Amino acid sequence: MSIYDAAFVNSELSKPTSIFGLRLWVVIGIFVGSTIVLLLFLLSLCITSRRSHNNTNNGKLSHSSNNHHSNNAVAADVTPPISKEIQEIIPAAHHNHHHHRPINAAPEIQIDIGKSEHRVVFSDKAPSSGESLRSNNVNHYNYGSDNNNSGNQHNTTSYGGPEVSHLGWGRWYTLRELELATNCLADENVIGEGGYGIVYHGILQDNTQIAVKNLLNNRGQAEKEFKVEVEAIGRVRHKNLVRLLGYCVEGAYRMLVYDYVDNGNLDQWLHGDVGDVSPLTWEIRMNIILGTAKGLAYLHEGLEPKVVHRDIKSSNILIDRQWNSKVSDFGLAKLLGSEMSYVTTRVMGTFGYVAPEYACTGMLTEKSDVYSFGILIMEIISGRTPVDYSRPPGEVNLVDWLKTMVGNRRSEEVVDPKLPEMPTSKALKRILLVALKCVDPDSHKRPKMGHVIHMLEADDLLFRDDRRVARESSTPIHDHPQEKPVITVKADVKHLPESSTDRSEGETSKDQHPQPNRRR
Numbered sequence: 001m002s003i004y005d006a007a008f009v010n011s012e013l014s015k016p017t018s019i020f021g022l023r024l025w026v027v028i029g030i031f032v033g034s035t036i037v038l039l040l041f042l043l044s045l046c047i048t049s050r051r052s053h054n055n056t057n058n059g060k061l062s063h064s065s066n067n068h069h070s071n072n073a074v075a076a077d078v079t080p081p082i083s084k085e086i087q088e089i090i091p092a093a094h095h096n097h098h099h100h101r102p103i104n105a106a107p108e109i110q111i112d113i114g115k116s117e118h119r120v121v122f123s124d125k126a127p128s129s130g131e132s133l134r135s136n137n138v139n140h141y142n143y144g145s146d147n148n149n150s151g152n153q154h155n156t157t158s159y160g161g162p163e164v165s166h167l168g169w170g171r172w173y174t175l176r177e178l179e180l181a182t183n184c185l186a187d188e189n190v191i192g193e194g195g196y197g198i199v200y201h202g203i204l205q206d207n208t209q210i211a212v213k214n215l216l217n218n219r220g221q222a223e224k225e226f227k228v229e230v231e232a233i234g235r236v237r238h239k240n241l242v243r244l245l246g247y248c249v250e251g252a253y254r255m256l257v258y259d260y261v262d263n264g265n266l267d268q269w270l271h272g273d274v275g276d277v278s279p280l281t282w283e284i285r286m287n288i289i290l291g292t293a294k295g296l297a298y299l300h301e302g303l304e305p306k307v308v309h310r311d312i313k314s315s316n317i318l319i320d321r322q323w324n325s326k327v328s329d330f331g332l333a334k335l336l337g338s339e340m341s342y343v344t345t346r347v348m349g350t351f352g353y354v355a356p357e358y359a360c361t362g363m364l365t366e367k368s369d370v371y372s373f374g375i376l377i378m379e380i381i382s383g384r385t386p387v388d389y390s391r392p393p394g395e396v397n398l399v400d401w402l403k404t405m406v407g408n409r410r411s412e413e414v415v416d417p418k419l420p421e422m423p424t425s426k427a428l429k430r431i432l433l434v435a436l437k438c439v440d441p442d443s444h445k446r447p448k449m450g451h452v453i454h455m456l457e458a459d460d461l462l463f464r465d466d467r468r469v470a471r472e473s474s475t476p477i478h479d480h481p482q483e484k485p486v487i488t489v490k491a492d493v494k495h496l497p498e499s500s501t502d503r504s505e506g507e508t509s510k511d512q513h514p515q516p517n518r519r520r
């Protein structure tokens, strides 16, 4: 720019304008200045609002981390949705004092699942200040990293105390814990698959062996079955019933955790590849029958309300190393009021084992279980499945075939050819009689399970008589042996400790230790 141009600009800027006669450069100065002031004002407004927003978030975060003890802002800030039947209840007292509580004070959180007796209460100790539960090492108390929609529930367990029983009758397991136990539900851990889910073997951190039944939620029945099962057997303790240790409800997961029974199921032992000679001796088979009868009698006669299993079959009879039977799979159990029958529109159970009246009319009583138990006895004695299409026409249906054989005085031929040693013919006839009584087409004529135990144990007494007779070749066998009294317990299950339920049925140590084989 030349000196002349500068003089020109200067003279132009110095000219007075129409705005209060102010010179042009003054007007421009005022405009620029006020624009800068306006911009600064807007900027400060913006910063202020961001700060207050951050403060709000920080407030949430400290609230969350207070609840979850997580240092992870993202995880802590996400409040997972809680499934319908689980509600987090923070007691009013805690609410009131919430903001005054030190950061490491644990709130008491109650989680209601279904009925009030399944209320879960967590009231564990907080970790010491500065302690982080989000270490890289996965440990028993660290579940904060689970970023699933149930974090609220299991994070409550990460307050430092052990995950001890939060249920009246068992434990509430976290998904994380069960994943650890089952190697993340690995295929190698699968031990069976039933109608309602896959069963995994697992080992808890305290080395307890467990069976985890992961219910398939996508099958409409699963959640319902879950609740039924939990309600039916949560508090039930009996040495012939597989014990439910607890369960896991997280997000879509519904899992039942059972005692692991370590010797397979009866179906495998009867129909699996066991070679030409079955390890199941007559004594063992009788022990399995008696144990199953005791488990069922307890469900029918020892509980109020009674429980009908509805799916008694060999794959639901688990076997331990001492060949004791344990009835499992209460997924189809139906709680019944005392002396009541139950009419259902959906017959459930397994083909071949279902009582005719239940199959035809849906009328369900404990006598339906007695029928299935009768079929089970026939299966155990004969080694045949209830329905076997590979057999000749007259032998397809086990009950029909067996009735015909007994009617034709050919009882000995129904015995499993894999049985190492034949029973005495009296022992065989007696057990066949029990089986036939159990499958009486008229449900009213079927015996109660308590009566079945009488007959089975009377049978046992006869055996002893039998042996004595064989030795002494003297006194004849009485057809009406002295019957042992069977005490049944009618009481609320929750007041029944395990030992008392076992005692209630007159257990003897003999029941647990099969005796050596007898010769025919």
Ligand SMILES: Nc1ncnc2c1ncn2[C@@H]1O[C@H](COP(=O)(O)OP(=O)(O)OP(=O)(O)O)[C@@H](O)[C@H]1O
Residues within 6 Å of the ligand: 191, 192, 193, 194, 195, 196, 197, 198, 199, 211, 213, 242, 258, 259, 260, 261, 262, 264, 265, 311, 315, 316, 318, 328, 329, 331
């Ligand atoms: N507590 C347990 N301990 C050891 N094994 C088990 C346990 N529970 C179940 N199993 C195994 O898993 C298998 C499947 O069990 P599940 O009860 O789910 O099905 P199922 O009885 O075979 O069939 P369904 O559910 O249709 O009646 C059982 O047959 C058994 O071999």
